[in-house]
Amino acid sequence: MASAVGPGLDGQNRGLLTFPPMAWTSASRRRFAERVGGNRTFMSHGAIVQAASESDGGSPVFVLLLCFFLVMGVVQVVRPQLLWKANSRLQRGWVRNPEASEPTSKGYAMNRVVGVIFLGFVIWMLVQQF
Structure with a gap:
């Protein structure tokens, strides 16, 4: 069973959330990840809730x-x-x-x-x- 925290594209463990692990992804996805910089991080749940709750009074x-x-x-x-x-x-x-x-x-x-x-x-x- 793979851990949700794994190595980046360069093999260094940066503690980034990379799921599924790179070994499970297809070659085209790996190439796309290499082109966009390799950092496949996801926004945390707390940040999403905070962004959704900040409103300026509505339209x-x-x-x-x-x-x-x-x-x-x-x-x-x-x-x-x-x-x-x-x-x-x-x-x-x-x-x-x-x-x-x-x-x-x-x-x-x-x-x-x-x-x-x-x-x-x-x-x-x-x-x-x-």
Whole structure:
């Protein structure tokens, strides 16, 4: 079984993470490694987490998009009938009677429940941006 810490291309053990060992790699991979300098190191997990967690507050366009979704979520919770009326025009080509496909009171209640979950998710994403 090979160790994850092994010798570099020049045979010196530098403690670099070289996996799989050079004996296991194909000749073309060895030639490529020689051309790019031979240092096949990988970024440590801590560095990746640190780079991913450093944010400057987020994109203003993304915040605007989240605000639009926030408004849509409020409309879905407060007046789901407005969303149905706005989208019922899209049914005209596929449904014979779009007015007959209006949800029942239980359907609107389910829309409100989904809207509350959606609002929670959007608010959480907005909080994460700041």
